[in-house]
Each structure stands twice: as C-alpha cells, then as structure tokens.
Amino acid sequence: MYQFFVQQSQIQGRRIIITGSDVNHIKNVLRMKIGEEISVSNGVDGKEYRCGIERFGEDEVICGLRFIKEDNVELPSKVYLFQALPKADKMELIIQKAVELGIYEIIPVAAGRCVVKLDEKKAAAKVVRWQGIAEAAAKQSKRGIVPEVKHVMSMKEAIDYSGQLDVKLIPYELAEDMFKTKEIIGGLKAGESVGIFIGPEGGFEGSEVEAAMEKGIIPITLGKRILRTETAAVTVLSWLMYHFEE
Numbered sequence: 001m002y003q004f005f006v007q008q009s010q011i012q013g014r015r016i017i018i019t020g021s022d023v024n025h026i027k028n029v030l031r032m033k034i035g036e037e038i039s040v041s042n043g044v045d046g047k048e049y050r051c052g053i054e055r056f057g058e059d060e061v062i063c064g065l066r067f068i069k070e071d072n073v074e075l076p077s078k079v080y081l082f083q084a085l086p087k088a089d090k091m092e093l094i095i096q097k098a099v100e101l102g103i104y105e106i107i108p109v110a111a112g113r114c115v116v117k118l119d120e121k122k123a124a125a126k127v128v129r130w131q132g133i134a135e136a137a138a139k140q141s142k143r144g145i146v147p148e149v150k151h152v153m154s155m156k157e158a159i160d161y162s163g164q165l166d167v168k169l170i171p172y173e174l175a176e177d178m179f180k181t182k183e184i185i186g187g188l189k190a191g192e193s194v195g196i197f198i199g200p201e202g203g204f205e206g207s208e209v210e211a212a213m214e215k216g217i218i219p220i221t222l223g224k225r226i227l228r229t230e231t232a233a234v235t236v237l238s239w240l241m242y243h244f245e246e
Contacts, residue, residue, distance in 0.1 A: 002030060003039040003048075003139045005146055011065075016040055016051050018061040026053075026061050038063065039142070046072045046144030073144050075244045076190035078104035079237065080165060082158050084111040084200035085118070086229045091126075092133050094233050099137035099147050101237040102244075104193075106134065107161065108152045113202040123152040155208050159215050162195040168217040170197040171232055172209055175219040184220060185239055194240065198233045 004026075010017045018026065018040070026032050032053060040049040040063070047070055051063035081103050083094055095106055108127070110118070118126060130149040138146045153161060162168045167188060175181075188194060197204070197212060204212075209219065222235055 001037065001039050002026075002032075003041065003142055005041055005043045005135060005139065008042045008044065011040070011042060011049065014065040016049060016063040016065060018063065019059065023059060023061055027056055037066065041144055043138070043144075043146040046070075046074050048144065073142060075102040075104075075241065077188065077240075077244055078193045079240055080105045080107060080162070080193065080195040081233060081237070082107045082109050082162065082195060082197040083233060084109045084198060084204070084229065085114040085116040085152070086200055087115050090230045091130060094230050095130050095133050095149065096137045097230075097234050098237055099134050099143065100141045101234070101241050102143075103147050103237060104145075105148050105150065106130070107150045107158055109155055109158045109197075110152055111155050111200050112205040112208060114200045118152060127151055155204075156211070158197070159212055159217065162197075162217065163215065164193070165195040166192040168195040168197070168212075168215075169220050169236070170204070170209060170212050170217050171199075171222045171236060172219040173203055173226060175221040178221055178223060181220040181222075184218060185243055188240070188243060190244060196233070196236050196240075198229055198236070200229055 004018055004022050006018060034053050037050060037052050040051055047068055049068055050066045052066055053061060054064045055062040079102065081098050083106060085108055098106060127149055134149055135146045197217060213219065222232060227235060
C-alpha cells in the first residue's frame with residue numbers, strides 16, 4: 001500500500017486532500033483509480049489514516065477517510081543523529097538508512113576534519129535535498145513521522161544543541177572496553193532521548209572529543225575495527241533499534 005504525507009490542515013474531518021507533487025505521482029506515475037486505498041500520515045503524531053480515493057481534481061486528489069490506525073511504528077525513544085559532513089553523496093545514504101532505522105532528527109555537523117566545506121547558500125540547498133530524501137525514506141519504510149534534517153551546525157553548536165537530550169554518545173576510535181559500551185546501550189530506557197555523534201572521514205579531532213566530554217557526551221567503542229563514517233552511523237542506530245524494540 002502506498003503512503004503519502006500531508007499537512008494536518010489537509011485532514012478535514014473525514015475528507016483528506018492531497019496536493020503538490022504527490023498528485024502527479026498518484027495520477028500519472030502510479031495510475032491509481034477511484035476506490036483504491038492509500039495510507040496517509042501527517043508526519044507528526046504517528047497516526048496512519050487509511051482512506052480511499054474519491055475524486056481527482058486538476059491539482060488535488062480528494063480521499064475519504066475509512067479508519068485511523070494508531071499502532072505507533074516509532075521507536076519508544078527519540079534518537080538524534082549528529083552526523084559530521086562526509087564526502088561525496090554519502091550523506092544521502094546515511095539519511096536514507098537512518099530514517100529506515102527509526103531516527104527522529106538528523107543534525108549535519110561541520111566538524112574540523114570534514115573535507116566538505118559548505119557556505120550558507122550551498123548548505124541551505126543541501127538541507128532541502130536531504131529533507132526530500134528523508135521524506136522519501138519515511139514513505140518507503142512506512143514511518144509515522146518525517147524526521148527533520150536540521151540546518152548545518154558547527155561542532156560547538158551541535159554540542160550545545162545536544163544539551164537538551166538525556167543521553168549523548170560519541171563513538172571514538174581511542175575508546176576501549178566493549179563491555180562498557182554494551183552496558184551503556186543496555187541501560188537506555190524507553191522515553192529517554194538519545195544523541196549519537198558520528199565523525200567524518202578521519203574522525204573527530206581530539207579537542208572536539210574533549211569538548212564533547214566536558215558537556216557530558218560519553219565516548220564509546222564500536223569494536224576493534226575502524227568503520228567508515230556511513231557504516232558507523234548504521235551500526236549504532238541498528239544497535240539502538242534492536243535494544244528499544246526488544
């Protein structure tokens with residue numbers, strides 16, 4: 001079943017109005033017909049609105065609500081990914097997989113060793129594209145929300161922003177003791193907000209890790225092997241998904 005996201009204002013009682021690029025997708029790409037059932041979410045409360053297509057307008061699709069499914073598919077904790085800007089198009093892959101694994105919010109970070117340098121205009125354009133990738137991944141994985149991709153932050157801004165979270169972790173190649181890492185992950189409780197800092201190619205600078213630790217961000221190890229930045233993000237998020245969905 002196909003899923004689409006709408007604004008809350010488009011859910012009008014038992015009538016749901018789909019607009020924008022999804023109209024062309026429904027009419028001309030999927031070639032859906034009147035009576036077919038689709039899934040609609042407002043991207044915020046996790047509810048799934050099952051509705052049937054009733055009418056095609058020139059720039060809208062009118063649907064009738066059939067029932068609301070409230071089984072929340074979201075993780076019981078909000079997980080925030082602070083991802084240092086990687087090279088090439090790796091960020092797109094990371095965002096796609098992070099959304100599939102249940103991330104709540106993604107914060108791009110311009111860390112010291114990032115090869116990619118974005119000015120304000122380029123960063124804004126990238127965020128728009130990344131948000132589109134997050135929405136597409138949310139549709140594909142039947143998420144109840146569309147995770148937000150925040151504006152690009154400096155490492156200091158990211159550390160300050162993480163101050164609102166209950167638990168903050170930073171995988172670091174010099175960290176040791178996998179038992180301690182397992183203990184930390186295993187001790188996370190449903191409802192706690194969790195932040196994960198992932199470094200760029202070459203890792204975080206020592207001073208960045210020290211600054212993070214001063215703000216209560218805990219270093220952990222991901223094992224004996226050095227992982228690529230895109231692998232590290234998927235690894236930690238997979239651990240968290242497994243832990244919270246046990």
